[in-house]
Amino acid sequence: EVQLVESGGGLVQPGGSLRLSCAASGFTFSSYAMSWVRQAPGRGLEWVSAMSGSSSRTDYADSVKGRFTISRDNSKNTLYLQMNSLRAEDTAVYYCAKDGLSGRDLAYYLDYWGQGTLVTVSS
Amino acid sequence: DIVMTQSPDSLAVSLGERATINCKSSQSILYSSNNKNYLAWYQQRPGQPPRLLIYWASTRESGVPDRFSGSGSGTDFTLTISSLQAEDVAVYYCHQYYSPPYTFGQGTKLEIK
Numbered sequence: 001e002v003q004l005v006e007s008g009g010g011l012v013q014p015g016g017s018l019r020l021s022c023a024a025s026g027f028t029f030s031s032y033a034m035s036w037v038r039q040a041p042g043r044g045l046e047w048v049s050a051m052s053g054s055s056s057r058t059d060y061a062d063s064v065k066g067r068f069t070i071s072r073d074n075s076k077n078t079l080y081l082q083m084n085s086l087r088a089e090d091t092a093v094y095y096c097a098k099d100g101l102s103g104r105d106l107a108y109y110l111d112y113w114g115q116g117t118l119v120t121v122s123s
Numbered sequence: 124d125i126v127m128t129q130s131p132d133s134l135a136v137s138l139g140e141r142a143t144i145n146c147k148s149s150q151s152i153l154y155s156s157n158n159k160n161y162l163a164w165y166q167q168r169p170g171q172p173p174r175l176l177i178y179w180a181s182t183r184e185s186g187v188p189d190r191f192s193g194s195g196s197g198t199d200f201t202l203t204i205s206s207l208q209a210e211d212v213a214v215y216y217c218h219q220y221y222s223p224p225y226t227f228g229q230g231t232k233l234e235i236k
Contacts, residue, residue, distance in 0.1 A: 035225075037173075037227075044214075044216065044227060044228075044229050044230040045165075045167075045173065045216055045218075045227040045230070046227065047218075047224060047225040047226060047227065050223070050225070059223035059224065059225075060223075060224070061224045062124070062224060095172055095173075097173075100175070100178060106220075106223070107220060107223070107225060108161075108178075108220045109163035109175060109178035109179075109218070109220055110163070110165075110173075110175060110218075111175045111178075111184065112175075113172035113173055113174070114172065115172055116172055
């Protein structure tokens with residue numbers, strides 16, 4: 001059974017940093033691109049970042065480019081999102097999601113999602 | 124960036140009736156080399172993460188009831204629920220994975236009339 005468990009969310013001040021983790025199990029983690037998608041309270045879904053299974057390719061939304069860094073440790077089956085220079089508008093539930101196709105550098109449709117971790121940016 | 128626009132923003136349908144949600148992309152998301160539309164649909168029930176329903180615009184994900192269907196090509200797409208059930212109350216999102224930054228529609232809230 002595929003499982004994705006996010007952690008690392010919490011309350012942080014504007015300008016601060018936070019690192020999210022996503023522990024994956026139930027599939028060959030290194031074979032799949034992974035994504036982070038966020039959802040501000042009461043709002044829709046916003047794709048944030050994606051990384052290929054081999055870590056060779058990363059993509060970012062314009063809203064986080066230069067501030068957020070996606071990474072993964074395939075030996076630990078874990079995806080990360082380092083978030084720096086946080087702003088109030090980064091407040092959201094952050095989901096990690098697994099790609100639906102294996103062996104691709106680009107992200108495709110997302111077939112499994114974690115339950116999410118809440119990040120609140122406020123003074 | 125490709126902008127995804129859904130219509131309507133909200134929809135109320137009687138139990139057993141058909142529900143139709145539209146999604147329009149600001150440019151074609153049909154990849155000519157494989158003739159595939161890079162479009163997915165997700166369902167998000169209250170308090171839950173999104174659930175994949177449809178990918179490649181019309182391929183139903185395993186375990187998804189056959190009352191859900193997707194259609195369309197190029198820039199115009201439709202999600203149809205043929206006979207609405209109570210458990211279908213949710214927000215539905217389209218998603219393009221044709222090119223980064225990947226983008227979602229704003230969502231359509233589906234309720235029971």
